[in-house]
Amino acid sequence: MAIERQKVKEQDKIQRRTNFDAVESNLTEEQVKLEASRCLNCKNPRCVQGCPVNIQIPTFIQAIKENNLAKAGEIIRETSMLPSVCGRVCPQERQCEGNCVLGIKGEPVSIGALERYVGDNTKAEIPEIKPSGKKVAVVGSGCAGMTAASDLRKEGHEVVVFEALHELGGVLRYGIPPFRLPRKFLDREIENLKAMGVKFHTNVVVGKSVTLKQLKDEGFDAIFISSGAGLPKMLNIAGENLNGVFSANEFLTRVNLMHAGQPDSPTPLRVGEKAAVFGGGNVAMDAARTAVRVGFKEVFIIYRRTEKELPARLEEIRHAKEEGVIFKFLYAPKEIIGDNGYVKAVELEVMELGEPDESGRRSPVSTGKTEIIELDTVIVALGTGPNPIIQRSAIAEGLEIITDKRGYITVDEQTRCTNIDSVYAGGDVAPVGESNAINAMGAGKKAAKAINEKLGE
Numbered sequence: 224m225a226i227e228r229q230k231v232k233e234q235d236k237i238q239r240r241t242n243f244d245a246v247e248s249n250l251t252e253e254q255v256k257l258e259a260s261r262c263l264n265c266k267n268p269r270c271v272q273g274c275p276v277n278i279q280i281p282t283f284i285q286a287i288k289e290n291n292l293a294k295a296g297e298i299i300r301e302t303s304m305l306p307s308v309c310g311r312v313c314p315q316e317r318q319c320e321g322n323c324v325l326g327i328k329g330e331p332v333s334i335g336a337l338e339r340y341v342g343d344n345t346k347a348e349i350p351e352i353k354p355s356g357k358k359v360a361v362v363g364s365g366c367a368g369m370t371a372a373s374d375l376r377k378e379g380h381e382v383v384v385f386e387a388l389h390e391l392g393g394v395l396r397y398g399i400p401p402f403r404l405p406r407k408f409l410d411r412e413i414e415n416l417k418a419m420g421v422k423f424h425t426n427v428v429v430g431k432s433v434t435l436k437q438l439k440d441e442g443f444d445a446i447f448i449s450s451g452a453g454l455p456k457m458l459n460i461a462g463e464n465l466n467g468v469f470s471a472n473e474f475l476t477r478v479n480l481m482h483a484g485q486p487d488s489p490t491p492l493r494v495g496e497k498a499a500v501f502g503g504g505n506v507a508m509d510a511a512r513t514a515v516r517v518g519f520k521e522v523f524i525i526y527r528r529t530e531k532e533l534p535a536r537l538e539e540i541r542h543a544k545e546e547g548v549i550f551k552f553l554y555a556p557k558e559i560i561g562d563n564g565y566v567k568a569v570e571l572e573v574m575e576l577g578e579p580d581e582s583g584r585r586s587p588v589s590t591g592k593t594e595i596i597e598l599d600t601v602i603v604a605l606g607t608g609p610n611p612i613i614q615r616s617a618i619a620e621g622l623e624i625i626t627d628k629r630g631y632i633t634v635d636e637q638t639r640c641t642n643i644d645s646v647y648a649g650g651d652v653a654p655v656g657e658s659n660a661i662n663a664m665g666a667g668k669k670a671a672k673a674i675n676e677k678l679g680e
Contacts, residue, residue: 226261228330229254236545240515243401246542247311249340250333259287262332265324270334273322275665276302276370280319280334287337296345299338303664304347304373304415305366307408310339312399313661314536343408347415355379357678360443362429362613365393366660367449367650369413370667371674372421375447378675382420383443385427390480393451394651395660397476398506400513430612435646436620445645445674448632449667452607452651452658458501462559463603467493467566471502471510471604484517492517495599499523499569501556502604503532505659508539510602511548519600522548527555527574527587557593559601568597609652617643624648638673639666647674 286295315335323331364386455470477483503526573592576585632653649666
């Protein structure tokens with residue numbers, strides 16, 4: 224308790240508005256040793272219980288204390304092949320760090336920063352793999368897909384990952400900006416999987432390019448669907464079809480994957496003066512901070528509740544404020560106003576908080592008052608739903624996948640098995656609990672475990 228939690232160095236808040244370089248740097252070697260020394264090595268490690276992939280946190284931190292960084296890397300990679308990713312994008316404050324005993328009376332151990340340091344500064348040992356003679360298809364190369372692919376390959380199965388886009392990484396590539404997740408670390412994690420023998424095919428849309436039935440007919444013994452949730456939820460208000468209205472999915476994909484913020488891009492953005500992002504989650508923060516970097520003079524986050532109810536990570540909210548994003552609380556969009564087919568302004572309803580909704584948060588209700596603000600770009604970050612391509616194509620071939628009323632694939636919570644024999648699903652296409660990278664990885668591990676057990680029978 225006498226040792227203060229070590230803080231990472233951050234890029235200057237003015238300078239970082241102009242670039243996509245990492246906002247946070249790693250802890251120094253000295254800081255890592257100090258931070259590791261804060262760990263109590265609890266006999267009942269609540270931090271491990273809070274980690275969806277059950278990284279043995281006190282054990283890897285103990286290896287750091289013993290000046291054995293390579294061993295720390297081995298311990299983490301026993302359960303997660305993505306330490307450099309998880310150390311940057313996981314909501315540690317609600318999971319491992321949120322369960323740290325030190326956090327009861329002070330600040331928890333900075334587990335995320337330690338994991339990131341270990342991931343960045345150690346090499347993955349490629350295990351010797353004995354072929355099993357079995358073959359597994361993984362649909363999607365995001366968090367769930369890569370995790371499942373790793374665990375399946377370790378058991379000797381031939382693993383083939385099918386990715387719809389032209390680059391690998393799923394939402395880690397097209398959704399999370401490089402100032403939060405530098406691409407060199409994501410690329411390195413993918414190269415480790417390739418070195419293990421995992422095969423990747425890009426530009427393959429399962430449900431269009433190839434169907435589930437065709438994969439079965441081609442001899443795949445099991446299929447894991449982790450295609451994500453690529454169907455954006457929109458506002459359903461007047462003016463939503465105007466030029467200058469984007470879903471956060473489209474906006475972030477165009478900038479992160481297609482480099483639309485650069486002047487020489489073949490598909491450039493039309494950057495105006497003022498942009499508004501509707502939503503209050505991490506994706507909304509990513510979109511707003513990206514809008515700042517591509518050149519919008521003023522960027523607003525418009526949220527229908529108060530700051531207290533914002534679901535985004537506190538760190539992301541702080542960074543957005545530091546970078547000049549303007550927050551407007553207790554406002555909801557009523558109509559997008561256009562001029563010659565382009566966004567000109569938005570009419571907002573002034574809200575107040577009423578009674579709590581089903582989630583326990585107080586529901587916003589209209590006061591009857593409105594306000595108009597001039598804008599030229601609207602970005603909608605209200606979440607996404609499952610893309611129905613795979614489900615529809617399966618139905619057409621007589622393989623009806625059971626989904627819930629929202630279109631998500633229904634799975635067994637422990638095995639991630641669908642109603643179709645040898646077909647499993649996980650991640651945002653079949654969410655169980657909060658939708659984030661580490662929970663998707665947990666789903667990938669559960670599915671891989673169930674598949675390995677089935678194929679080992």
